[in-house]
Amino acid sequence: MVTHHEVPTHLNVEDKVVFGLSVRQFLYVLVGSSASYTLWDQSTTHVSPVRILLVTLCVSATLAFALLRPGDRPLEEWMVAAVVYAVSARCSTWQPEEPEATHWYPTGIGWQQLAPSLSWAEEDRECE
Numbered sequence: 001m002v003t004h005h006e007v008p009t010h011l012n013v014e015d016k017v018v019f020g021l022s023v024r025q026f027l028y029v030l031v032g033s034s035a036s037y038t039l040w041d042q043s044t045t046h047v048s049p050v051r052i053l054l055v056t057l058c059v060s061a062t063l064a065f066a067l068l069r070p071g072d073r074p075l076e077e078w079m080v081a082a083v084v085y086a087v088s089a090r091c092s093t094w095q096p097e098e099p100e101a102t103h104w105y106p107t108g109i110g111w112q113q114l115a116p117s118l119s120w121a122e123e124d125r126e127c128e
Contacts (some may be wrong), residue, residue, distance in 0.1 A: 024074070025066045032062025 015023035036058040043051045065075050068090065 026063060026111070028066035032058065032066065036062065 014024065015022050017026050019026075036055050039058055040051060040055045046054070049104060068075050070078060
């Protein structure tokens, strides 16, 4: 007897790969730990407390990006939102463009000779 099980899809859950971490989290830990080791290995000219501080900051940033999800969003999305907010304008005001007097007030003729003209229609005829 064959038993069939239906697998639910579209659960909005990331697959767990290693140690209960998703692929994204695992890659952050992998890259961050590599960067931390490289920083430790290449900063031999610095004094030990400075090296330890730099590596601790790198490991902390790695763990924060891999594990923290404020508001159910990854930390990199919050970082991008902060950058977009920082570079965008705070206040916008709309002002209508001031019309040129030559477009609406012909010079040299009186009001009796004024006739309506469709300036936009004349522009279309020139294009043909």
